[in-house]
Amino acid sequence: MNKGLFAILGMGFAAALITGCATTPATREVALDRAPITSKLEPQDVRRTVEKMAESLLSAPGVREAVGGNRPVLDVEPLKNRTTQHVDMVSITDSLRMQLLRSGMFRFVDKSTAGTDIEFMDAQANLGLTDQKKAIKPGQQSAAQMFLTGALTEMKTQVGRTTDQYFKFSMVLKDLRSGELLWADEQEIRKESTRPRMGF
DSSP: OHHHHHHHHHHHHHHHHHHHHOOOOOOOOOOTTOOOOSSSOOHHHHHHHHHHHHHHHHHOHHHHHHHTTSOOEEEEOOOEEESSSOOOHHHHHHHHHHHHHHHTSOEEOOGGGHHHHHHHHHHHHHSSOSOTTTSOOTTOSOOOSEEEEEEEEEEEEEETTEEEEEEEEEEEEEETTTOOEEEEEEEEEEEEEEOOOOOO
16 A cells, blocks of 8 residues: 555656646747847848848949839849858848849749749640630740849858857849849858856
8 A cells, every 4th residue: 555655646746847847938029130149140140131232232323224114024043052051041032032022123033933834834725724815825924134143151260269250141133135243242240259268
């Protein structure tokens, strides 16, 4: 009987211990422009860089002159990651494209849906459910007139306990018809972190 009592008490103590440890983590909203907490690239760094790049491109005299009121089709290639860090370059590129799209200066073609577009066109042509005079046929989609590309690079220097981390976003806008570079810019991010001294 004593063994049964000890077993019940033991299970109750284990349950209480597990319940006490399984606490919900504290969650709070963080400001977009908070102070940096690491020497790595952080969300606020990316957001500010995208905003500055878009503002620089849209206000460049050469770009405004080339665009005029024609709203050319712009192809934005995913930025290349030339750093040692894992950075979601597709997401950064999407944010930049969204900033430029909101300006109303450019038109865009979504190449990521090219395969789906072809399937729709084939279905319209082959299923016999669509008026063939109104069906969209391959070869009628808009072609890019300008091309935007860029890269993220880094340089890291470590002296003793201090790490100096330098990032650079660079981008170039090219007119595909003339081959001219209409705009180029770069944004730099530099961070420094110092490891604490080991000791008691």
